[in-house]
Amino acid sequence: MSKQVSPGKRQQIVDTLAQRIRDGHYRLGEKLDGELRLAAEFDVSRGTVRQALNELQHQRLIATETGRGSFVIFDGHQLSQDRGWAQSLAATGSEITVAVLGVERVRRADVPLLPAEVRMDQGIAIRRVRILRSADDTAEPVSFECSTVPAEGRLAQLPETGLLRGSISQTLAQAGLSPTRGTQRADVHPLDEREAEILRRDAGTAFLRTARTSFTADGRFAEHVVSLLDPRHFTLALTFGDER
Template identity: 60%
Template sequence: MTSQVFSKRELVVEKLANQIRRGEIVPGQRLDGEHRLAEEFDVSRGTIRQALGELQRRRLISIRSGIGSFVTFDGHALDQRLGWAQALAETGSNVTTRVLSIEAISGANIPELPDEVTLAEAIAVRRVRTTSGEDGSQMAVSFECSSVPAIGSLRDLPNQGLKDGSLWASLRAEGLIATNGQQSVDVHALDEREAAILGRPAGTSFLRTVRTSFNADGQFVEHVLSLLDPAHFTLKLTFGDEA
């Protein structure tokens, strides 16, 4: 029987990949720098760089070079891997979520879905979030349309509703845990439909984010288009190299 021989790069890739899958390296955890990893594995920094590139290709890590971004609510950073509701709750903010609709849709009808995601059918969950003003009135601060794969228990969401009222909990129950992805941000003028949902005049400028997430194995988890009130939500940037 012929034994398989792995290159140094492959050995580094497999060891780190196994640590990620076993949860020894958790989502969001920063890896050691190239120099430290090269010492640990007794290989060159070039080998480490190649290994990290392969892990990124497998969507097991995300390499941010030069700049990163995150969204805050009233100055509090939001961990969007937890979903908007949980992330907002952790800031201590008094934000209420109302589900507008949950329905099955064709993947072809999902706006701005990346070409790399092939999806015949999806479940769309539309929500609006409100916060209380000083006079006790409710003001809408965001509108989100989340699209998730129509698989397993998620296929029943239009009839059963969200698990514990949370899309994040529903995804987790199906074994879909986002670990990486991509996000774009721009300024968007509300159209008539969006303005009616948010209770604002048409043409009002909102922050718009489009986020697509995947799990550690590269499986599609969620595509979210969010409209955020810039009076509460802010995009912040960080600089530096991080893996």
């Protein structure tokens, strides 16, 4: 027989964990206890715990990962998709700058590696390169990214208005598109002539290529980003299984 839990119990979990986060009980980037442990602590089902964690995510107090997931690591530092790579890279202490190469309207057929399930006739492509400045003041491109968002609402005017504070994640949030789920695939990609010129490498140089497609909680397409990542700095990690 399933256990019936009142909304007040769920709110108690939200309030307790939120207070622990604000009090510094959890360090920045540290994982909360797993769902099973939290369910045992509060004497509720895992479903109730999951609802509470979803509420904390909506409050932007946590970023949740369930079941299986992958994340990108830059020089040993995990990059957060939730708050955007710009903030994550800044937290690593590395001097990274971003150059926007272009913001333009594109047809669906022009978007590489876009899954068939994405419903989009026209999108806005934002092409950017990230540049790492070393201690000896040399600069080298370490990634080339093309993010495509739907050409709808405020986003349709991005070629004229530009990104909000230079951030795609903040621009999506302003447009009411907050990604909560998605897929990511990765392979090894030899740079073509154009990519090699942008990244200042020889054509054919092997780079890590990731394609990440994100959707909102109600299933709307939010963003598709294809990244070419320098394997000397970037790796891809996979997590799997339930927290115990």
